[in-house]
Amino acid sequence: MPVYKTALTIIVSAFVFGCGSPNTPIPRHPTVPVPVGDLSARQVGDTMILNFTLPTTSTDLQPLMDIPSVEVYRNTPQTAAPAAKSRSKDKSTARLVDTIPSEMIEQYRRTGRIEFPDKLNAIDLSAESGTDLTYTVRTRVSRGKASADSNAVTARVYPPPATVQGLRVTLTETALVLDWSAAQAQAEAGGAQPAGFHVYRAEVDPTTAEAAVINPSQAKLIAPEELLAQTTATEYRDMSFQFGHAYWYGVRAVEQFGSATIESANSNPAVLTAKDIFPPAAPRDLEAVTVATTKEAPVSVELTWTINTESDLAGYSVYRSENPEMPGRKLNSELLLVPTFRDISVVPGKSYSYRVGAVDQSGNESPLSSPVEAQVPGP
Secondary structure (H helix, E strand, C coil): CHHHHHHHHHHHHHHHHCCCCCCCCCCCCCCCECCCCCCEEEEECCEEEEEECCCCEECCCCECCCCCEEEEEEECCCCCCCCCHHHHHHCCCCEEEEEECHHHHHHHEECCEEEEEEECCHHHHHCCCCEEEEEEEEEECCCCCCCCCCCCEEEEECCCCCCCEEEEEEECCCCEEEEEECCCCCCCCCCCEEEEEEEEEEEECHHHHHHHHHCHHHCCECCCCEEEEEECCCEEEECCCCCCCEEEEEEEEEEEECCEEEECCCCCCEEEECCCCCCCCCCEEEEEEEECCCCCCCCEEEEEEECCCCCCEEEEEEEEECCCCCCCEECCCCCECCCEEEECCCCCCCEEEEEEEEEECCCCECCCCCCEEEECCCC
16 A cells, blocks of 8 residues: 555655656746837838837746747737637737748847838828827747737838939049939928938948948948938938948938828939049149258258148158159058158259158059259259
8 A cells, every 4th residue: 555655645746746858847838029119110111110129038037048939919990800710819919910930030139120111002101181090019939928018019101202213322522422312202281291312321242342332232231221311402412421331222202191200212322432542632832942962871862742631631742853843653561651851862963753642541642733843052
């Protein structure tokens, strides 16, 4: 009898505490992620952009061992009826509109958050007075149970503005100049009021910049595009660029529906690498003074000129010729860092013509200065 009692105790203990290794506890219920709490939504063209942070812990306050999949739900006035039988147990009136498998999550990650585009249909976009759409998301790491609903976010969608056409970008010394064309929206009573344009910019990965200039779809962005400026004109001068960097640009038309601001879809993008091809100004006020022979030094010619003011100035080069019509040869092997030079290779009895060029950090050399003449006295 004691033997059976002992066996029964072992069986009960195994049932209560689970089987397997003592160091490998078996969960008593499916792992459930904590609900998303920061869902937001905004309309861009014919798409609603959902943005949220993916949970990393479970409702047991344990780290999730796997990346969750995401389920996107949407309510509209047409679907806000009693729930279907398949969903009646959770009393939700939302309809599942899309699922992001866990293995595809990284495709939607932007700066640490998930950004999901829900393309809207023509009916949702057709109402001039707007259509309210309410979104929630759920996540899951097991088939057993999904997370609770996220916070609900309601957005009113309107007919989007026409897409901007013909975007191009031109390099100048002080700005990257964007220009484009756009349909002239006609304001109607109770309808859209034109509100200008939003200019977006992102920096392009240098490894894809060359291909992206030819085909912008080849651009790999270092970070997602960000709003750079708002304007009512069809031109914008980006003066915050840096030479040596490649940039992606997109422009969206903006319309106002009451207090709601609606953007069009992105224009076709434009990509440009801001190469510094602009030389400094030619040095000015070049003067030459012949210094006679002394016991300490042979005859020489002293050159001075006004310093250039360019912020990317690297230095100067001095040229000498015996023919005033020709620039001659460069005298210095390394760039001069100051606006002075002493030529000690002159020959007594000869006449020389000098010019100076300024060079920037990109290697662009200015036009040469006006020439000056120096007569070296004979022996």
